Amino acid sequence: MNISHAAKASGLPVKTVRYYADIGLVAPAGRTEAGYRSYDAASVRRLAFIRRAREFGFSIEESRELIGLYQNDARSSADVKKLAAKRLEQIEQKQRELQVLHDELKHLVRACRGDNRPDCPIIDYLG
Amino acid sequence: MNISHAAKASGLPVKTVRYYADIGLVAPAGRTEAGYRSYDAASVRRLAFIRRAREFGFSIEESRELIGLYQNDARSSADVKKLAAKRLEQIEQKQRELQVLHDELKHLVRACRGDNRPDCPIIDYLG
DNA sequence: CGAAACCTTCCCGTAAAAGGATAGTTAAGC
DNA sequence: GCTTAACTATCCTTTTACGGGAAGGTTTCG
Numbered sequence: 598m599n600i601s602h603a604a605k606a607s608g609l610p611v612k613t614v615r616y617y618a619d620i621g622l623v624a625p626a627g628r629t630e631a632g633y634r635s636y637d638a639a640s641v642r643r644l645a646f647i648r649r650a651r652e653f654g655f656s657i658e659e660s661r662e663l664i665g666l667y668q669n670d671a672r673s674s675a676d677v678k679k680l681a682a683k684r685l686e687q688i689e690q691k692q693r694e695l696q697v698l699h700d701e702l703k704h705l706v707r708a709c710r711g712d713n714r715p716d717c718p719i720i721d722y723l724g
Numbered sequence: 725m726n727i728s729h730a731a732k733a734s735g736l737p738v739k740t741v742r743y744y745a746d747i748g749l750v751a752p753a754g755r756t757e758a759g760y761r762s763y764d765a766a767s768v769r770r771l772a773f774i775r776r777a778r779e780f781g782f783s784i785e786e787s788r789e790l791i792g793l794y795q796n797d798a799r800s801s802a803d804v805k806k807l808a809a810k811r812l813e814q815i816e817q818k819q820r821e822l823q824v825l826h827d828e829l830k831h832l833v834r835a836c837r838g839d840n841r842p843d844c845p846i847i848d849y850l851g
Numbered sequence: 852c853g854a855a856a857c858c859t860t861c862c863c864g865t866a867a868a869a870g871g872a873t874a875g876t877t878a879a880g881c
Numbered sequence: 882g883c884t885t886a887a888c889t890a891t892c893c894t895t896t897t898a899c900g901g902g903a904a905g906g907t908t909t910c911g
Contacts, residue, residue, distance in 0.1 A: 599888080600888090600889075610869085612868070612869060613869090615891095616867075616869095620867095629889095631875075631876055631890085632876095632890060633877095633888090633890075634890090642851070646850050646851055650850055651867095653825060653829060653850075656866080656867095669842075670842060672844070673839065673841065674840075674841055674842065674846075675840060677836065677844045677847055678833060678836045678838035678844070681832060684829065685830060685833055688826050688829065689826065692822050692823075692826065695818060696819075698815055699812070702808060702812050702815065705808060706805060706808050706812055709804065709805040710801055710805075711805035712802055713800040714801055715800065715801065716801060717804045720794055720799075720801075720804055723780075726857080727858075728857075737900085739899065740899065740900090742859095743898070743899060743900095747898090758907055758908085759858080759860095759906090759907095760858055761859090784897075
């Protein structure tokens with residue numbers, strides 16, 4: 598399977614598939630005589646696994662850990678849960694930060710008349 | 725006022741103050757004979773304005789627009805409100821995305837036993 | 852006067868690719 | 882069988898918003 602086929606099958610752009618090969622995250626199954634990367638079902642599964650991990654917001658390095666566990670039959674679910682719980686905590690932290698920002702900014706936007714006069718509580722606040 | 729003094733007064737790192745000068749966001753008031761950047765009260769106010777805009781999550785380019793309005797006495801509050809409302813929408817979009825992620829991941833983490841056995845709904849889901 | 856504490860520019864590295872240049876390879880159509 | 886379109890390869894640059902550090906000039910303190 599050539600790289601564009603593997604890309605489609607895994608739901609990733611070709612550039613990204615090549616990038617993942619370059620950084621040693623998902624190696625192609627092999628190379629053709631002409632040097633073209635070739636992928637098989639297993640390597641495509643790994644690509645799709647990474648795509649889903651990334652969609653969850655796991656970093657490349659976290660995804661690397663996860664795929665290590667994915668391919669390790671002797672893994673413990675505790676190890677996986679630990680990574681997921683850490684990511685969950687990151688998400689919750691970001692949510693708290695965004696909530697504060699949201700409330701402050703919403704307050705300012707509501708207080709701003711938004712007409713053609715220059716006085717503006719948003720500018721007042723920032724300045 | 726030398727750069728480290730201006731940095732302290734504005735609450736920014738020296739590196740960042742230099743960077744803002746390089747990209748034409750906040751120019752120093754002038755240069756000494758030896759080529760040192762020198763800042764006055766007005767330029768420090770601009771630095772602090774940018775710092776607060778950045779803390780609100782406005783990008784550098786958005787901050788550049790905002791400071792343009794800040795320094796423009798003929799601005800309309802509608803222009804400022806437009807930028808702020810756009811940023812507010814970005815925040816709300818991010819909040820919605822994070823909420824979906826949070827709920828899914830939380831569900832998976834709850835369902836995972838987290839013991840020393842290999843079977844794990846998180847891995848199952850990603851794979 | 853010498854050393855510490857400034858300051859300058861320049862270049863590299865970050866995360867995670869995307870975009871583009873240039874060149875080699877393969878598949879399709881006629 | 883030949884052209885050409887559509888692939889593929891590597892390599893380099895760009896993105897965001899700086900941070901780290903080198904090499905070297907300046908100022909200030911004791």
